């Protein structure tokens with residue numbers, strides 16, 4: 462993918478504070494609710510794709526998970542999360558990579574992505590993401606995807622995004638994943654506006 466995309470995200474995470482971006486959540490409630498549905502073993506391999514400086518990793522550490530991975534195209538984003546966590550950051554595997562070029566060294570029991578997948582707008586990049594997830598996620602393991610819904614914005618951070626419905630998201634993953642549950646969420650931005658999200662969970666066949 463273009464290095465312009467990486468430059469874009471590196472700049473976002475140096476020029477704006479965490480609560481100056483629309484996607485900020487002090488507590489990732491919906492993501493935690495999905496996590497709690499699946500009763501993962503404490504040593505499950507868990508990855509947050511495009512995790513940025515999300516506070517989900519704080520919750521994963523707090524819950525005692527011992528194999529946590531956070532991947533993001535922006536090193537600045539991950540550095541910000543590391544700084545917030547202090548010594549606790551050593552409990553996490555940090556991966557700077559474009560997800561479409563990710564070569565996982567392990568297989569995952571739980572793959573979470575809030576608001577990263579929807580930035581992939583070409584068939585080529587979407588196919589790459591799905592192919593990588595298919596290989597990297599264990600049989601019977603979980604994939605949780607949060608994107609803008611069809612009622613959500615068509616841009617984020619100045620970039621075009623792809624909106625999804627339950628049907629269109631499921632269609633992308635149906636070859637290798639069974640849909641479990643979808644919910645919609647109205648995300649309240651730090652600017653007191655709302656954004657319509659769709660979250661779906663899938664299980665690897």
Ligand SMILES: C[S@@+](CC[C@H](N)C(=O)[O-])C[C@H]1O[C@@H](n2cnc3c(N)ncnc32)[C@H](O)[C@@H]1O
Nearest residue numbers: 470484511512513515533534559560575576577
């Ligand atoms: C809207 S933010 C969401 C961040 C985080 N998931 C959250 O919920 O706070 C999108 C994130 O995806 C990352 N990202 C965008 N395109 C990416 C790509 N191709 N590969 C990996 N990360 C990407 C960005 O750097 C950014 O951290």
